[in-house]
Amino acid sequence: xGHRRSVGDYFxxxxxxxxxxxxxxxxSMMIGNSLSAxxxxxxxxPTFLPKRFSTENYRELLSLKLLxxxxxxxxxxxxxxxxxxxxxxxxAGYVFAFHRGLKWLFWIFMTPIxxxxxxxLVPQFVxxxxxxxxxxxxxxxxxxxxxxxxxxxxxxxxxxxxxxxAARMDGAGEFLIFRRVILPLSAPIVGSAVVxxxxxxxxxxxxxxLNLRAEEQQTYLVGLMNSAIxxxxxxxxxxxxxxxxxxxxxxxxxxxxxxxxxxxGLTGGATKE
Amino acid sequence: MKTWAALLMLxxxxxxxxxxxxxxMAMVLRLxxxxxxxxxxxxxxxxxxxxxxxxTKFLKSFLNVFIYLVxxxxxxxxxxxxxxxxxxxxxxxxxxxxxxxxxLPSLTSGLIIALLWRWLLARDGLVxxxxxxxxxxxxxxxxxxxxxxxxxxxxSISTGPGALVILSSASIASVPTELHxxxxxxxxxxxxxxxxxxxxxxxxxxxxIILLCLVGTIQVWETVYVLTGDGGPKGSTATPxxxxxxxxxxxxxxxxxxxxxxxxxxxxxxxxxxxxxxxxWATAEV
Numbered sequence: 099x100g101h102r103r104s105v106g107d108y109f110x111x112x113x114x115x116x117x118x119x120x121x122x123x124x125x126s127m128m129i130g131n132s133l134s135a136x137x138x139x140x141x142x143x144p145t146f147l148p149k150r151f152s153t154e155n156y157r158e159l160l161s162l163k164l165l166x167x168x169x170x171x172x173x174x175x176x177x178x179x180x181x182x183x184x185x186x187x188x189x190a191g192y193v194f195a196f197h198r199g200l201k202w203l204f205w206i207f208m209t210p211i212x213x214x215x216x217x218x219l220v221p222q223f224v225x226x227x228x229x230x231x232x233x234x235x236x237x238x239x240x241x242x243x244x245x246x247x248x249x250x251x252x253x254x255x256x257x258x259x260x261x262x263x264a265a266r267m268d269g270a271g272e273f274l275i276f277r278r279v280i281l282p283l284s285a286p287i288v289g290s291a292v293v294x295x296x297x298x299x300x301x302x303x304x305x306x307x308l309n310l311r312a313e314e315q316q317t318y319l320v321g322l323m324n325s326a327i328x329x330x331x332x333x334x335x336x337x338x339x340x341x342x343x344x345x346x347x348x349x350x351x352x353x354x355x356x357x358x359x360x361x362x363g364l365t366g367g368a369t370k371e
Numbered sequence: 372m373k374t375w376a377a378l379l380m381l382x383x384x385x386x387x388x389x390x391x392x393x394x395x396m397a398m399v400l401r402l403x404x405x406x407x408x409x410x411x412x413x414x415x416x417x418x419x420x421x422x423x424x425x426x427t428k429f430l431k432s433f434l435n436v437f438i439y440l441v442x443x444x445x446x447x448x449x450x451x452x453x454x455x456x457x458x459x460x461x462x463x464x465x466x467x468x469x470x471x472x473x474x475l476p477s478l479t480s481g482l483i484i485a486l487l488w489r490w491l492l493a494r495d496g497l498v499x500x501x502x503x504x505x506x507x508x509x510x511x512x513x514x515x516x517x518x519x520x521x522x523x524x525x526x527s528i529s530t531g532p533g534a535l536v537i538l539s540s541a542s543i544a545s546v547p548t549e550l551h552x553x554x555x556x557x558x559x560x561x562x563x564x565x566x567x568x569x570x571x572x573x574x575x576x577x578x579x580i581i582l583l584c585l586v587g588t589i590q591v592w593e594t595v596y597v598l599t600g601d602g603g604p605k606g607s608t609a610t611p612x613x614x615x616x617x618x619x620x621x622x623x624x625x626x627x628x629x630x631x632x633x634x635x636x637x638x639x640x641x642x643x644x645x646x647x648x649x650x651x652w653a654t655a656e657v
Contacts, residue, residue, distance in 0.1 A: 106562070110457040117454050118472045124484055124529040125475050131487075190384040197377040207384070210392050212639045214590045214612050217632035220625055221395035221402070229390075242388045272376045303480065319480065327482070335490055342483035349478040 132156070132339035155340035159322065167314050168321035172348070175238050175306075175317065176299040182240025183295050184281075184288060190242075191250025192276045196262060204251070211244045215304070223308060236309045237317075246291055253287040254280055293356045300348045319345055402629035409623055419630035428606040429631060432614040435607060436588050438520060443527065447584040451532045452577055455539030456565070470540055476531035485597035488526045489513070492598075513599055516607035523608050526594045535580055542576045543569065574653050582646045586639055592616060611635055 135152035159165075194204045226236040257280060265275045281288060300319065307320045316324065322344060326337045378385075406415045423429055458469045476484065491497045492512040499509040512518045546569060554564040588610065595602065595613040602609030602617060609617070612635065619628035 107460075110460060114454065114457055114469060117450055118469065120528055121472055121476050121531045124487060125479070127491075128479070128483065128487055186383045186387065189380045193372070193377045193380050197372045197374070199374065200377060200381075203381070207388065212586075212643060213392075213396070213636055214615075214632070216590075216592060216612055216616055217399060217629075217635065218392070218395045220619060220628075221398035222391060224398065225390060225394050239387065239391075241391060242384050247384075272372060272380055276380070301480070303482075323480070323482070327486070335486075338483060338486055342479045342487075345480050345483065346478045353474075353478075 128339045128342045131336055132343050134336040155334075155337045156344075158337065159325070159340055159344060162321075162325060164314055164316075164321060165318075168316055168318045171315065172300060172318040176296045178238050179240050179299050180292050180295050183243055183246060184291055186240055187243050187246040188250050188281065188288075188291075189273070189276055190247045191254055192272075192280055194247065194251045195254035196259075204247075207242065207247055208244050210242075219304065219308075222305075226309075233309055233311075234315060237306050243295070246294070249287060249291070250284075253284055257283055289356060293352055296352050297349060300352070318348065399629045399632055402626050403633050404630075405626040407624070407626045409625065412626070415626070419627050420634075422627065423630055423634060428602070428609065429611070429614050431606050432602075432609045432611045435520065436610055439524060439527070439588050440585065442524060443588060444581055444584055446528065447532065447535075448577055448580055450528075451535035451580045452539045452573065454532070455536050455543055456569070456573075458536075458540060459543050466540065470537050473532055473536035474534065476529060477533040481530055481593050482597060484530050485526055485594045488522065488529070489598055492522050492525075514604060516604050519599060519603045519608045522598055523591075523594060526598065527588075527591065530594075535583070539573075539576055539580070542573065546572055571654075575650055578646055578650045578653070582642065585642055589635065589639065611638075 132155055133151050133153065135150040135154055190207065193200065223232070226232050231239070261279055261283065262275055265279050270278070299317075302317075303319055303323070306317050307324075310316045310320060313321070313324075322341050326334065326341055403419055404414060404416055405412050406418065407413075454469065454473060458466045461469070493499075494509070494511065496512075498512065503509055510518055512522050550568055551564060554568055559567070590612045591610045592612050595608050595610060596616075599608045602613060606614075611631065615628050615631040615635065618624050618631060
């Protein structure tokens with residue numbers, strides 16, 4: 099910054115270090131204990147780092163026979179959701195950005211933001227059951243994503259009207275304009291939608307757990323969690339923590355591939371009202 | 372754009388919305404007037420809502436949320452906006468590291484962070500070992516109402532701010548640099564610029580952080596489930612959503628749970644409405 103260090107700078111650095119520490123300590127304890135050879139929960143005293151290092155927990159998890167299957171399932175579900183949700187919610191955002199009426203419909207689409215998913219869990223399960231869609235169809239069906247519609251609409255509104263009007267003059271249909279003119283002009287928001295949607299799929303637990311009962315159908319997270327975790331009694335802390343670490347890996351993959359898009363796209367959507 | 376073309380493009384969204392939200396929501400509305408144990412169902416009119424008013428555990432769950440929010444709201448503004456604002460004075464690389472660390476805890480399952488804390492807070496857990504070693508008495512963290520609430524707070528602090536530091540950083544970065552130049556030319560110091568120009572511009576962001584903290588706390592579920600499966604000593608840790616979850620799945624009363632769901636919906640909608648009002652008022656002041 100080029101100026102002399104002041105008291106304020108030290109205060110800020112101190113504040114940030116304290117904040118970062120509160121977020122890093124639990125994660126590093128998780129990583130530390132995942133590398134422990136000690137199986138017992140009643141290990142006294144529990145330690146910050148394991149006494150005996152071992153990669154046994156990871157070797158055990160990586161040797162799960164269905165692990166590649168779970169990864170493939172997750173990749174399949176995520177790619178259907180990424181493509182489907184961008185088309186469905188992007189088209190909705192396009193309509194709400196360029197059509198003058200239908201504002202009431204936009205607000206109806208926003209209502210799910212206010213409703214807890216646990217309130218709707220049972221009725222959703224009943225509806226999918228009546229349609230015979232329990233299982234993979236219920237999980238793979240791309241959802242309507244209120245935040246996504248909102249972000250798409252805000253971004254599309256910043257695109258000059260002359261683009262869409264020119265295409266309309268040339269006789270292009272609305273969906274063609276959306277797919278060929280608007281989407282290519284919206285790389286940042288599409289990029290962050292890809293990140294947010296795939297992160298959502300990787301992290302979703304309750305709905306796939308209810309739907310995918312057969313072991314070979316499960317997703318990465320559900321499969322891993324079911325393979326060891328028992329919330330009523332911790333049997334092997336190390337293994338549970340290793341699952342926690344492994345649950346983070348897909349995010350690192352997504353994050354490292356796309357972190358530039360993530361911030362650029364969100365700023366674009368947030369500021370240009 | 373013609374309306375029929377617009378509706379045609381909305382068709383998939385409308386179909387899926389109906390299937391996954393509108394119909395289930397209508398079912399919740401109807402269910403709220405029924406008393407059912409999944410097998411026998413009878414119409415009770417407003418009976419569920421009348422019972423709600425006398426349900427001390429449900430009312431207490433709102434009190435619990437209030438107790439959580441007293442420290443959590445200032446903490447979340449500080450940890451989300453404060454962190455982003457202070458970070459913005461450091462080099463881009465330091466900012467990237469800071470944002471990454473802030474996002475780290477939300478990358479793993481909240482269930483596992485909660486499991487870790489249950490292990491640390493157990494009778495002979497690390498926290499008590501530490502207390503005993505420093506000459507204090509061991510505490511039954513999850514057994515007494517107030518310490519159980521403190522444990523809940525510990526877990527929610529350690530699960531991190533999620534994407535909110537990243538969002539705050541993005542919105543601070545979006546302030547046009549012309550404003551900075553103009554302020555400095557007019558003789559403002561860096562701190563004055565931040566206090567009188569940046570912070571007022573960030574009012575909507577701060578309001579959003581507060582709203583998400585409120586709504587998020589009402590909906591906390593897995594932490595209560597892992598730390599205190601029954602909703603805590605004397606119902607002292609349960610949140611409204613956990614109370615609803617208990618009614619639906621532990622006590623097998625989906626109708627009563629649906630009535631609770633509707634009350635929650637109204638509460639959250641009211642909070643959003645208040646936020647919009649306050650925001651309009653606060654930005655008008657500037």
